[in-house]
Amino acid sequence: xxxxGLKGYLFIAPWLIGFFVFVLIPFIASIYLAFTDFDIISxxxxxxxxNYKRLFFDxxxxxxxxxxTLKYALIAVPxxxxxxxxxALLLNLDIRGIRFYRTAFYLPSIVPMVASCAVFSWxxxxxxxxxxxxxxxxxxxxxxxxxxxxxxxxSLVMISLWSVGGxxxxxxxxxxxxxxxxxxAAVVDGANAWHRTIHITLPMLTPVIFFNVIxxxxxxxxxxxxxxxxxxxxxxxxTSFYALYLFKRAWRYLDMGYASAMSWILFILVMSITVLLFxxxxxxxxxxxxx
Amino acid sequence: xxxDHKRLLKNLSTTISLVLLFAxxxxxxxxxxxxxxxxxxxxxxxxxxxxxxxxxxVDGICDDFNRSQDQYEVIPxxxxxxxxxxxxxxxxxxxxxxxxxxxxxxxxxxFADSKLIMPLDELMSPDEYSAFLINTFPVAQKIAFFEGRxxxxxxxxxxxxxYFRLDHLREEGLIxxxxxxxxxxxxxxQAMLELLPETIEQMAEWGxxxxxxxxxxxxxxxxxxxxxxxxxxxxxxxxFYDWEQEKLTLNTPENLKALTYITEQNKIxxxxxxxxxxxxxxxxxxSDWPFAIGKRSITIDGQWRVAQLERxxxxxxxxxxPIPPHQDGGKKNAGWVHGNFMIVPANAKNPDGAWxxxxxxxxxxxxxxxxxxxxxxxxxxxxxxxxxxxxxxxxVAAHPQFKTFxxxxxxxxxxxxxxxxxQLLLFDIIKRADDSATRGTITPQRALExxxxxxxxxxxxxxxxxxxx
Numbered sequence: 085x086x087x088x089g090l091k092g093y094l095f096i097a098p099w100l101i102g103f104f105v106f107v108l109i110p111f112i113a114s115i116y117l118a119f120t121d122f123d124i125i126s127x128x129x130x131x132x133x134x135n136y137k138r139l140f141f142d143x144x145x146x147x148x149x150x151x152x153t154l155k156y157a158l159i160a161v162p163x164x165x166x167x168x169x170x171x172a173l174l175l176n177l178d179i180r181g182i183r184f185y186r187t188a189f190y191l192p193s194i195v196p197m198v199a200s201c202a203v204f205s206w207x208x209x210x211x212x213x214x215x216x217x218x219x220x221x222x223x224x225x226x227x228x229x230x231x232x233x234x235x236x237x238x239s240l241v242m243i244s245l246w247s248v249g250g251x252x253x254x255x256x257x258x259x260x261x262x263x264x265x266x267x268x269a270a271v272v273d274g275a276n277a278w279h280r281t282i283h284i285t286l287p288m289l290t291p292v293i294f295f296n297v298i299x300x301x302x303x304x305x306x307x308x309x310x311x312x313x314x315x316x317x318x319x320x321x322x323t324s325f326y327a328l329y330l331f332k333r334a335w336r337y338l339d340m341g342y343a344s345a346m347s348w349i350l351f352i353l354v355m356s357i358t359v360l361l362f363x364x365x366x367x368x369x370x371x372x373x374x375x
Numbered sequence: 376x377x378x379d380h381k382r383l384l385k386n387l388s389t390t391i392s393l394v395l396l397f398a399x400x401x402x403x404x405x406x407x408x409x410x411x412x413x414x415x416x417x418x419x420x421x422x423x424x425x426x427x428x429x430x431x432x433v434d435g436i437c438d439d440f441n442r443s444q445d446q447y448e449v450i451p452x453x454x455x456x457x458x459x460x461x462x463x464x465x466x467x468x469x470x471x472x473x474x475x476x477x478x479x480x481x482x483x484x485x486f487a488d489s490k491l492i493m494p495l496d497e498l499m500s501p502d503e504y505s506a507f508l509i510n511t512f513p514v515a516q517k518i519a520f521f522e523g524r525x526x527x528x529x530x531x532x533x534x535x536x537x538y539f540r541l542d543h544l545r546e547e548g549l550i551x552x553x554x555x556x557x558x559x560x561x562x563x564x565q566a567m568l569e570l571l572p573e574t575i576e577q578m579a580e581w582g583x584x585x586x587x588x589x590x591x592x593x594x595x596x597x598x599x600x601x602x603x604x605x606x607x608x609x610x611x612x613x614x615f616y617d618w619e620q621e622k623l624t625l626n627t628p629e630n631l632k633a634l635t636y637i638t639e640q641n642k643i644x645x646x647x648x649x650x651x652x653x654x655x656x657x658x659x660x661x662s663d664w665p666f667a668i669g670k671r672s673i674t675i676d677g678q679w680r681v682a683q684l685e686r687x688x689x690x691x692x693x694x695x696x697p698i699p700p701h702q703d704g705g706k707k708n709a710g711w712v713h714g715n716f717m718i719v720p721a722n723a724k725n726p727d728g729a730w731x732x733x734x735x736x737x738x739x740x741x742x743x744x745x746x747x748x749x750x751x752x753x754x755x756x757x758x759x760x761x762x763x764x765x766x767x768x769x770x771v772a773a774h775p776q777f778k779t780f781x782x783x784x785x786x787x788x789x790x791x792x793x794x795x796x797x798q799l800l801l802f803d804i805i806k807r808a809d810d811s812a813t814r815g816t817i818t819p820q821r822a823l824e825x826x827x828x829x830x831x832x833x834x835x836x837x838x839x840x841x842x843x844x
Contacts, residue, residue: 126489209655211593211655228647228650320807320810320811320816336460337799
């Protein structure tokens with residue numbers, strides 16, 4: 085048995101080494117670095133709570149980026165949930181060609197992000213983009229989607245729906261897991277489709293919704309790549325997401341101590357929200373076995 | 376039967392695991408094939424960020440260097456520009472930096488302040504350093520400067536000036552019929568220079584006459600529009616740094632005048648309209664450059680366009696000239712300048728080899744030979760003797776428009792971004808002030824006040840940190 089265990093550890097050793105070197109040690113080091121002035125090259129200089137003071141009292145871009153990220157989480161996560169559940173409900177119907185539709189809606193979520201960003205940059209081009217060409221066709225002059233306020237932010241929210249197929253598949257699996265006996269009993273009791281959806285489907289789907297909301301919230305707070313590629317935080321910091329600003333501070337201005345402090349604030353924020361969601365989940369998440 | 380199946384699976388998984396382990400170990404243990412051409416020589420690892428056609432030019436310089444002597448071998452590596460700085464930083468922090476790197480990001484003061492790069496007075500001998508101070512254009516020295524020392528060797532300078540499409544000017548009657556049709560000689564160049572606007576206001580008026588709109592009021596061609604606060608501030612007699620006092624000058628009447636003018640001009644034509652027009656331009660380089668395809672009549676751009684126009688639009692008739700000054704107190708031959716420069720990490724393993732290669736590139740010992748590289752690429756040399764070589768003179772004679780840029784190199788009014796340790800942050804804050812004012816979100820006055828406050832805060836913070844340490 086001991087020999088088996090040793091073999092197991094040997095097999096996972098590459099991952100364990102990678103985890104220790106690239107995750108755990110930097111994670112612990114960042115606690116210390118958050119209290120220093122550090123530019124990667126010189127030795128860290130201890131500055132106490134200075135980085136946190138700067139963040140909270142002297143840096144308007146920090147607050148702006150926090151606001152942008154919170155706003156994004158508040159809009160994109162519920163929107164993604166509603167669209168994901170809605171799509172899953174539609175793709176759960178027993179109609180002809182349903183497998184094709186499922187594949188079609190899932191495919192965008194596996195398209196590389198850089199490629200989809202490049203496509204959306206063209207689609208949302210104000211002068212020659214597809215979106216404004218369609219709007220122009222119906223007599224509307226569309227805005228400069230990615231380069232004017234507040235459209236740049238809402239464009240990114242809209243683009244987030246492009247990859248909703250990933251969560252949609254999980255919802256679909258959740259739907260398939262709901263016992264048919266519940267629906268049969270409801271039909272016998274005279275429940276129509278709407279009642280069955282509200283009183284059986286959605287409550288039985290809440291564990292999956294809960295999982296996706298938590299993952300979506302964490303992802304929303306770490307939102308980076310699309311803004312980095314398409315807007316670079318502009319116009320006028322309206323898409324300066326927290327992770328993007330953190331990256332700029334760390335790698336553009338070499339302010340690693342400051343960026344470490346930012347990363348800890350983000351960590352505490354995400355943890356708090358996750359804990360809050362777990363605390364409240366008993367009130368709205370229904371498990372089949374009643375636990 | 377069931378046991379046999381289980382045994383088979385076990386054997387199969389063990390075999391696959393062993394094969395994978397073997398492949399992993401082989402990949403790890405086997406040496407990467409050595410691509411060096413001269414393995415007996417000392418290696419000089421050189422990083423740069425050029426790609427495609429420019430990379431070929433740089434590779435050519437490296438090959439020429441390797442052929443020229445028998446002590447060193449330069450091994451060039453092109454790294455992606457977006458991650459160039461972070462790769463360099465991590466390599467330096469990890470103790471395995473390249474021996475030299477060609478940079479164009481505004482990092483000299485920041486790297487120098489962190490003692491990441493070697494000052495030139497340590498890299499060069501005293502005689503070589505004296506020669507650097509005598510033979511390098513002052514503006515190139517400004518780029519290399521931080522707190523009394525120089526930290527990089529400029530390889531090529533990027534100077535911006537105005538490009539005029541002569542066909543558009545003629546069509547609008549802005550130049551007389553007697554004006555040279557094409558600029559092919561220095562005489563043509565001088566004659567045309569006399570006909571161009573003398574003030575920025577006059578050029579903006581020309582711009583209005585050259586704009587073209589479609590039937591829906593959208594811009595179809597941009598005549599001229601003053602843009603870029605960092606470029607216009609010196610043109611209006613301002614700027615962001617007092618080189619004598621070595622201090623920042625941000626919220627000044629001249630800078631306010633410049634930002635107000637840019638804002639007003641954008642407001643008149645409509646910021647949104649310009650934004651849409653710019654986004655419709657599908658390319659910015661080579662043959663797609665909006666000026667080359669007739670989408671812009673007068674534009675401000677760098678000297679490298681002269682070589683590009685020769686290559687991609689050889690039949691285009693155009694002229695170059697310095698940005699004309701503001702009519703009331705503006706400076707002539709002014710603007711913002713930047714460049715490409717060689718840095719040598721403080722912990723480089725072969726700084727001597729790096730310096731030898733840099734000397735070769737910049738023509739320190741042999742300006743005639745270096746002039747071949749500079750003329751081939753259409754680069755502006757920072758080293759004055761190169762501009763005096765016959766090769767370079769021939770190049771300028773064949774490209775009279777290039778003279779504008781060489782003249783600008785001698786101007787005291789060309790300004791790089793101030794040499795403060797937070798240069799990139801300063802650059803971004805200036806851009807933010809420019810953007811906010813131009814969009815009309817805040818007034819130019821407010822934008823400058825915020826710029827001053829933000830920068831002063833950073834100055835104080837850096838001072839506090841250095842005092843504590």
